[in-house]
Amino acid sequence: MALLRDSDVLPEVSEGSLELARMAFDWRTLDAELAELVADSALEQMVALRAAATPRMVSFESQELAIELELDTRDDVCAITGQLFPPQAATVHVIRPAGTPLRVEADAGGRFVVEIPAGGPVAFDVMSIRTDWLVT
Numbered sequence: 001m002a003l004l005r006d007s008d009v010l011p012e013v014s015e016g017s018l019e020l021a022r023m024a025f026d027w028r029t030l031d032a033e034l035a036e037l038v039a040d041s042a043l044e045q046m047v048a049l050r051a052a053a054t055p056r057m058v059s060f061e062s063q064e065l066a067i068e069l070e071l072d073t074r075d076d077v078c079a080i081t082g083q084l085f086p087p088q089a090a091t092v093h094v095i096r097p098a099g100t101p102l103r104v105e106a107d108a109g110g111r112f113v114v115e116i117p118a119g120g121p122v123a124f125d126v127m128s129i130r131t132d133w134l135v136t
Contacts, residue, residue, distance in 0.1 A: 035060035035067060035131045060124075060131045067124060071136060078118040078136040084110030084126060093125040101125070 039059040055072040066085040071078055084090060087110035094102040094114050106112040106126075116122060121133040 033062050033064070033129050035062040035065065035129050037132055058134060062129045065126060065129045067126065067129075067131060069124075069134075071134070073118045073136060076118050077115050078122075079115050080113070080122075080136075082106070082112045082114075082124070084112075086110070090126050095123045095125060097121055 037058070038061050039057065041054070041057040055070045058069045058071065060067045060069075068083045068085070070081045072081075073079075080094075082092065084092075084106050087108070088106070089108045090106045090110070092104045092106055092112050092114075094104060094116060096102075096116065097120070102114060102116070104112045104114045116136065118136050120136060122136050123133050124131045
């Protein structure tokens, strides 16, 4: 306990050291297979004009799993509806750079819903399959 009381005398950790620690922490999922982005309606919008209220549709694929996402951003909230293929129950980890990943359960049909604050990157990890970062 004496060490805990004296913890205020420990040297301050530099921002560079913290960043290196964060990057090392990210490497813990190096063995996860990266799912490839195969469709993103935001990229298609650059070619064809669409209504601003249209939800964004995104698809990722790996050898074992496909993840389809609908991102509907309204005000400061992004509602994400997802579907796993093949359909199956699974734990979906919704990852933000800051904060603890959210755990969402996909039902037996592979469907899940989650709301996150709009803006900023988000990635998904399902059964050791990880998506690339998306900006909500």
